[in-house]
Amino acid sequence: MANSHQLKRVDFIFRNENDWEKILSNTIKKKPEELVNELMSSELKGRGGAGFPTGLKWKFTAEAKSEKKYVICNADEGEPGTFKDREILSRVPYKVLTAMAVCGYVTGANEGFIYLRGEYKFLQPELKKAIDEFEYYCNEIEFDFKISVFMGSGAYICGEETALMESMEGKRGEPRNKPPFPSESGYLGKPTVINNVETLVHTFTIFKYGAKKFYDLGVQYSRGTKLFSVSGDTPKPGIYELELGMSLQDFVYEFGDGDTKSVQVGGASGFLVPRKKFKDAAIGFKGKLRGISLPTGGSMMLFNSSRSMFNVLDNYLEFFREESCGQCTPCRVGCQQLLLGIKAVKRGDKPAAYLDKLIRLTETMQYTAKCGLGQSVANSFSSIVENFREEMIY
Amino acid sequence: MSKKVNLTINGFPVEIETGKTILEAADSQGITIPTLCYHKDLCVAGNCRVCIVEVTGQKRLSAACATPCEEGMEILTNSLKVRNSRKHIIELLLTEHNADCTKCYRNGNCELQTLASEYKIMTQDFIELVPLKKYSIDAYSPSIMKDDSKCIRCQRCVRTCAELQGVNALTVAHKGDEMKITTFLEKHMRDVVCTNCGQCINHCPTGALVEKNYIEEVWEAIANPKKHVVVQTAPAVRVGLGEELGLPPGTRVTGKMVAALKRLGFDSVLDTDFTADLTIMEEGTELLTRLKKALVDKDETVDLPMATSCSPGWIKYIEHMYPEYLGNLSTCKSPQQMFGALAKTYYAKARNIEPDNIVSVSIMPCTAKKFEAWRPEMHDSGYRDVDYVLTTRELAILIKQAGLDFEKIEPVKYDRLMGDSTGAGVIFGATGGVMEAALRTVYEIVTGREVPFDNLDITPVRGMEGVREASIKIENPVEDWAFLDGVELKCAVAHGLVNAKTVMESVKSGKADYHFIEFMACPGGCLGGGGQPIPTNPEIRKKRAEAIYAEDSSLTIRKSHENPEVLKLYKDFLKEPLGEVSHHLLHTKYTKRQRY
Amino acid sequence: MQGVVERESFLSEHSMVEIAREIEIPAADVYGTATFYSFLETKPTGKFIIRVCKTITCAMKGKTQVLFAIQDMLKIKMGDTTPDKRFTLLETNCLGWCHKAPAMLVNDDVYTELTPEKVRDILTKYMDKNGNFHN
Ligand SMILES: Cc1cc2nc3c(=O)[nH]c(=O)nc-3n(C[C@H](O)[C@H](O)[C@H](O)COP(=O)(O)O)c2cc1C
Ligand code: SF4
Ligand code: SF4
Ligand code: SF4
Ligand code: SF4
């Protein structure tokens, strides 16, 4: 990295390694508890959005008592601005499959599914080929693990883990009440581990290189690396693997077009950070980092000064209004109110103070919505409205 | 003993069994947490979010209906945060809702209205969404009206139709802002598998699903001096009506109801129980005839088990779902329709009134009866046998409109000619009642002795278990029925269509060897019918059932075949059960319908 | 359900009833489920379904011009199907190609970094192919 010393680009995920067979056969020689401990000590957190410690998740499922358990790889990737999972599945599918099998070994599941979003249907043939080869090898080493691909049909909410399971059961993808959590009662009511594609690949890295190697990257509470999907007003859109904990200032220095006004971190359900706060924002999971820190699914959308933040928010809200499953009141009606509300303020039909009422509404949504979708609308809404209030009004 | 957990609610300690929800824990302390999507009959959905409470230490609020209690929880049900959020949610619901209460059928008994008034939602700051939506009203069914502009999408109806009834006529379609409750391809309720049972109406918290009401039509008939308006009242109405008029559940109001009907101006107030007894005579004989054909004549084409046919919701269900078993249905019309057919023939003749001038009204705990009366085949008197069907709820409206003080009304007796009732007729209103009444009669016809149960109470067929089985061994029959000696008559009772489905599946698979099955579309039988007062829930059904059985015990005649008016009817008019006149007026046939 | 959509491109009343019968679920639920998913159409569609991404990055990078170009070329409006039943034009949410915005799907095939010119070329290709086109 010539012009940035702060951003550390790393290459684990896409590193072309043809040793998955060896990794698999070696890893499953270890004791499951040992592997769980390895994951725990790496402090790997889920890369799907919620950031739940992966080791703990596997442990819970391993401890659940049931004849039948499942492993699901969440490849629904519907968050606007995210496209890393597709890249992983097309370039290093074997790592994902291996990780799923190891997860099955650890938790006692012998069946896995990849929930692939409908928009990525073109990946299916290649993926199926990879699975065939993978299963052939599993057979050879007499390891019992089956993987199939389940195609989504176009619904963002199906990325939410319980909605995804409803969807796999042939129903409407409406999130369930939690508890019970999937580790206790997931797909078909059986204990289920569900992990993001990238999370699984990180476990591969950990099993291959050891927890220490992973732990040594990143900062406290945010260990390891992360794939970032960079898009928007940037001269180099694409996918980058970076060490966690960098400051947004450095990120913009590297990827901005010189005129970056704000960055949306974590997709439409993440936060918008305005230029004046770049310095204080660190990219990682919530923790005691300096300044604000941001939970992230890895989407980074850059906006330059030609962009209207009103249009951005309008676009997000339309997205949420359509993609809400519609079952719970705060989210279904809240999204409609927010969208109409900002339009009304812009038109002058409602006073500027109405924006404050809407911000309070997003708080209610955050407290009361049934799932992460409704809860996280507040993130982008309040961060955009608070930082670009004038743009909302005039 | 199950394990207990300790927690506090609003600072007060509570001990409760593990697995109970916060809602149940609060309820045990006399704290009501408001709910909308929750209903005791149904599984928990947790989608309306009005029941949210604060659990100390958690930023997000929890839905009390869906969150199990945990050791050490500190719960606040009425903190500022809870109140503000809840108020927001109610406000949001109202923006999507056509809250035109004064023009709404549920005005005065609506959970949303109550909640809004409790929270004193006086202003509307948010944007009114109703004008932006393309809401529609479906009023094509003779039983049910569905008004999407009143729907709060709590999905209680969907769960009712699926979990209690196994019909799944209703579903949730689309997502996001367009999400709505609808039917297959958004067809009219009339054109789908809906059985008109009305359970969805009974479980709907708002005015989105209501019965099609015929109140004005009935007032008009009463006001028309040329018309002789007869009214019949179903067994279950007398144990439900009181609830609509301020009395506690389980109050028996038979005499007061009759008095009120007379004051409303009906020319003759009669009892469906009379035709319930008649049904037993016809159906009991039909059962014995089938058994004889099967056992003596070894006729293999006889359809057994025989299934009861007095619940029109069940009839439509089997027509849709198990048309191959229509032959197993008793050919008897329901008591309502028998009554209708007789009102414009036997009664008209006896009272010397032009049938054309008779308006026949029935008060039913049921919305499916509206559809039944409307069926094209129900014209055997030469006229529409039953002109208007009102639910228990509609009757209460008539009484209120007429300004009658129900509490002060002195009870009176039914009019004569088709007003006599026995205990057997009364228990038609409860699940198992038709079976019990039939057994009381059939056993006695066959053996010449009373059923071998204390006080005639055939307790095995009573209760609220979804499917109940009973058998009764026939010993020493009278000569005519000698072939039944030693036969163990096997019976089953199912209420709620989802239980009917269970029984039908076991019949289909050949596992069941019943002779006779009673099916009731609604949970609890008619006393839990779709036309009964709202709310109806397990406790209320239990109280109504107790009242029904108390009514039975209070009557001197408790066996259908001893109803003097029924005996007279056979003597003067019908001649014999399953005779030619009966066949023409009291029996019917069924139609195969689309399953999808 | 996905299978039927692949064969017939949309779920007709008949096929929904068939699905309900085969897997023994209520027809109403088949409809309810189908309408939940944006890739399961319950109305007749053209042979090729064009889904243009309307989410933020694509919106910023000229999706509107691309849409105009398509509408102009096919002479249909958003949500419509061409009279020859060849194309249906729809909008959709993020396709996961934001780094190469704007993007669209034609059935399962992705096209990215669209411009009005490029989209015209792409559609011409689809027009040339005869009705048996499969990919
Ligand atoms: C609305 C919503 C959408 C989501 N979409 C995705 C997604 O597309 N991909 C994903 O991996 N996780 C998604 N998640 C997160 C999942 O619910 C779940 O937390 C994740 O799959 C767990 O995997 P991880 O522990 O590996 O992160 C979504 C969550 C919500 C609330
Ligand atoms: S928050 Fe939104 S997406 Fe989640 S359950 Fe509620 S309505 Fe559905
Ligand atoms: S449904 Fe309830 S709140 Fe709505 S208009 Fe009717 S009475 Fe009022
Ligand atoms: S009336 Fe009965 S069958 Fe019809 S939709 Fe309602 S609950 Fe279902
Ligand atoms: S119709 Fe009634 S029960 Fe059904 S969702 Fe609407 S409000 Fe709830």
Ligand code: FES
């Ligand atoms: S009553 Fe608990 S969410 Fe509706």
